[in-house]
Amino acid sequence: MESTDAPGTTRNPGDVADVIVIGAGVIGLGIAWTAARSGRRVVVVDPAPGTGASFAAAGMLAAVSEYHYQEEALLGLMLDSARRWPEFAAAAGPDCGYLATPTLCLAADAADRQAFADLRAAQEAHGLAVQPLTVREARKAEPLLAPGIAGAFTIEADHQVDPRRLVAALLGRLGDDALVPARAASLAWDGGRVAGVVLEDGQELRAAETVVANGLGARDLGGLPVALPLRPVYGDILRLRVPEALRPLVTATVRGLVRGRPVYVVPREDGTVVIGATQREDGSGAVSAGGVYELLRDAQALVPAVAELELTETTARARPGTPDNAPLLGRVGNVPGLIVATGFFRHGVLLTPAAAEVCRQLLEGRTDPQWDSFRPDRFASQPARIPAVSAAERGGS
Amino acid sequence: MESTDAPGTTRNPGDVADVIVIGAGVIGLGIAWTAARSGRRVVVVDPAPGTGASFAAAGMLAAVSEYHYQEEALLGLMLDSARRWPEFAAAAGPDCGYLATPTLCLAADAADRQAFADLRAAQEAHGLAVQPLTVREARKAEPLLAPGIAGAFTIEADHQVDPRRLVAALLGRLGDDALVPARAASLAWDGGRVAGVVLEDGQELRAAETVVANGLGARDLGGLPVALPLRPVYGDILRLRVPEALRPLVTATVRGLVRGRPVYVVPREDGTVVIGATQREDGSGAVSAGGVYELLRDAQALVPAVAELELTETTARARPGTPDNAPLLGRVGNVPGLIVATGFFRHGVLLTPAAAEVCRQLLEGRTDPQWDSFRPDRFASQPARIPAVSAAERGGS
Numbered sequence: 001m002e003s004t005d006a007p008g009t010t011r012n013p014g015d016v017a018d019v020i021v022i023g024a025g026v027i028g029l030g031i032a033w034t035a036a037r038s039g040r041r042v043v044v045v046d047p048a049p050g051t052g053a054s055f056a057a058a059g060m061l062a063a064v065s066e067y068h069y070q071e072e073a074l075l076g077l078m079l080d081s082a083r084r085w086p087e088f089a090a091a092a093g094p095d096c097g098y099l100a101t102p103t104l105c106l107a108a109d110a111a112d113r114q115a116f117a118d119l120r121a122a123q124e125a126h127g128l129a130v131q132p133l134t135v136r137e138a139r140k141a142e143p144l145l146a147p148g149i150a151g152a153f154t155i156e157a158d159h160q161v162d163p164r165r166l167v168a169a170l171l172g173r174l175g176d177d178a179l180v181p182a183r184a185a186s187l188a189w190d191g192g193r194v195a196g197v198v199l200e201d202g203q204e205l206r207a208a209e210t211v212v213a214n215g216l217g218a219r220d221l222g223g224l225p226v227a228l229p230l231r232p233v234y235g236d237i238l239r240l241r242v243p244e245a246l247r248p249l250v251t252a253t254v255r256g257l258v259r260g261r262p263v264y265v266v267p268r269e270d271g272t273v274v275i276g277a278t279q280r281e282d283g284s285g286a287v288s289a290g291g292v293y294e295l296l297r298d299a300q301a302l303v304p305a306v307a308e309l310e311l312t313e314t315t316a317r318a319r320p321g322t323p324d325n326a327p328l329l330g331r332v333g334n335v336p337g338l339i340v341a342t343g344f345f346r347h348g349v350l351l352t353p354a355a356a357e358v359c360r361q362l363l364e365g366r367t368d369p370q371w372d373s374f375r376p377d378r379f380a381s382q383p384a385r386i387p388a389v390s391a392a393e394r395g396g397s
Numbered sequence: 398m399e400s401t402d403a404p405g406t407t408r409n410p411g412d413v414a415d416v417i418v419i420g421a422g423v424i425g426l427g428i429a430w431t432a433a434r435s436g437r438r439v440v441v442v443d444p445a446p447g448t449g450a451s452f453a454a455a456g457m458l459a460a461v462s463e464y465h466y467q468e469e470a471l472l473g474l475m476l477d478s479a480r481r482w483p484e485f486a487a488a489a490g491p492d493c494g495y496l497a498t499p500t501l502c503l504a505a506d507a508a509d510r511q512a513f514a515d516l517r518a519a520q521e522a523h524g525l526a527v528q529p530l531t532v533r534e535a536r537k538a539e540p541l542l543a544p545g546i547a548g549a550f551t552i553e554a555d556h557q558v559d560p561r562r563l564v565a566a567l568l569g570r571l572g573d574d575a576l577v578p579a580r581a582a583s584l585a586w587d588g589g590r591v592a593g594v595v596l597e598d599g600q601e602l603r604a605a606e607t608v609v610a611n612g613l614g615a616r617d618l619g620g621l622p623v624a625l626p627l628r629p630v631y632g633d634i635l636r637l638r639v640p641e642a643l644r645p646l647v648t649a650t651v652r653g654l655v656r657g658r659p660v661y662v663v664p665r666e667d668g669t670v671v672i673g674a675t676q677r678e679d680g681s682g683a684v685s686a687g688g689v690y691e692l693l694r695d696a697q698a699l700v701p702a703v704a705e706l707e708l709t710e711t712t713a714r715a716r717p718g719t720p721d722n723a724p725l726l727g728r729v730g731n732v733p734g735l736i737v738a739t740g741f742f743r744h745g746v747l748l749t750p751a752a753a754e755v756c757r758q759l760l761e762g763r764t765d766p767q768w769d770s771f772r773p774d775r776f777a778s779q780p781a782r783i784p785a786v787s788a789a790e791r792g793g794s
Contacts, residue, residue: 240686243681284640284707286638287707288707288708289635289707290693293697296686296693297694300687300690307685308686308687309685310681310684310685311683311684311711312683314708
């Protein structure tokens, strides 16, 4: 991707690219691909692309059903991103597994139905379309639903993408030359600006702009001018194959509440389904036996034939959580050359086009005040500053 | 392993060994190693040693707790084998994971307790020691047992081995030269006797004696003089890691009945446990989601902390079942050069030393009438005969 006239670019001698993106999950790759499409030279630094939270993610594009009370700023970003998904998916290419599958919300008992009904009132107050169905209607559309479910709601606007296929598609679009398969150890500083990254082997890569988009990995990145309050929220997720005789298991993405516990079943085009996901803050990155048990139990409560599926994969990963469940997205104070895009928690896949667009605008020198509430330094007790370690790094480079 | 005076050996020019064993699961390797120890040259033919039923097996050496009503002949073989295990394990070496872990039988409810009590009466009629415990005694020995269990029995005589370590140990004892990593396509015939095997690539290996010990793979072996009534009985089995804070999860092998469903938890020295096993005849070699769910549910009913474990592996394999649940073990009619040792169903690991001993005696020209009931042709409607395919094979070799 060659260009010399992308807006806002400051190119310096010795730069390997206009933009270095640290992290090749969906967020980093979405930012990189969008920057590349707008004419910038981009390199992505990651020792193992797509193996973090993106590897686990089910890929629900669920702005409506992921709405939580009082998370209005996040809802705005989610809706903005949902609107961008069709165009983003088209640009990523047909291999990314984008499907306009609707979402069916199922309540296992009366209390679960009331929880959905209460949430629906809040959703509709924000103009989000949630359509109640009778159980008969739901079972007519999805014959394998459990007869005893207590309630059903359809959300036409919540779709899906396959994050693993998306990672592969974006890597392919960017090209092999754009990937630096190494771990970024630290930001590189040049005076008061971020000038690139120092790799684990000491090599320094320079660019006009550096985007920190490596999820929880940002905790281990040296040289940040502000502490990023990220914490791992672990999740277990299952992948299963539907035997031919049971296909399609469901045609819509099923999101259920089963005695207060959320569970979802996402059907893929290839006859597999994804069942997820637990949320654990127990510090264990291993697959939880209790988590797998609960997912299978609760999914069977909604779709009994889940018992007949082939369990092909159990995966656990950590999501990058933040104190307010919203991302850390934007510039840090007035530090030049640095953009942060992490902390996407449960919403990384949905928020990929919006994060990419926000970063595209920042790279062009523009800022949109509507996203101010996601400033990466909003939790910081002191203003952004050039970190002490950078002095040693400057000496060494 | 070189020797020329092993009893009963008929060596012919062109033989690659005295004995060819088809199949490198625990049964085949046990037979091979025992034959090698008695002075025979042995080769084992298997494209992927230890990847069949042996890969899944938990390795319980459970002659007492695996007793089923009216399976007296099988019980005799199981008890014979259990007695041989300490010496066999010593010969295989310390790496095979043999442990004299006792077995604790747990009943989830009153009906389960009654089932154990009824079985105990039959077990004691055969002189098998099964000791009832109070729930208090059981929980004193195993503090992580569920408080609500209905009954407990101890079987001191039922121990364990690690089948994967056993396979590795026996392969090491036999040496690299003893393994032919290829698939046996057919028995090779020479006149009225079995003269070895024809490999998939057409190569013929000859030996005085050929042992068919490839489990369900025997169904696909050409040139057998009699049909072997084997069928796949699939099973799901889990491997889990116990977090340090919960070790030991249990010290005994726990075998439970949970509302009539059997489940077991086998603790290993390395802080892992094996939880198994389903029995399915649904034709699917994939891991069953419903099977995994039931194993986790039932194991938690006995040991609630199972929910806290890390699920590291889910495996499904087929056991080689027979019409009477007993193995196909011995010579086939009066066909010289051929021994069959397959159909060990749930008991392959336990029965390995006995199968190896029976084969050792047969190789020496001896037969023990007490094992007559395991004759491989006991279900055959017609006597053993040189198969038609063998004529073409003789022409081709």
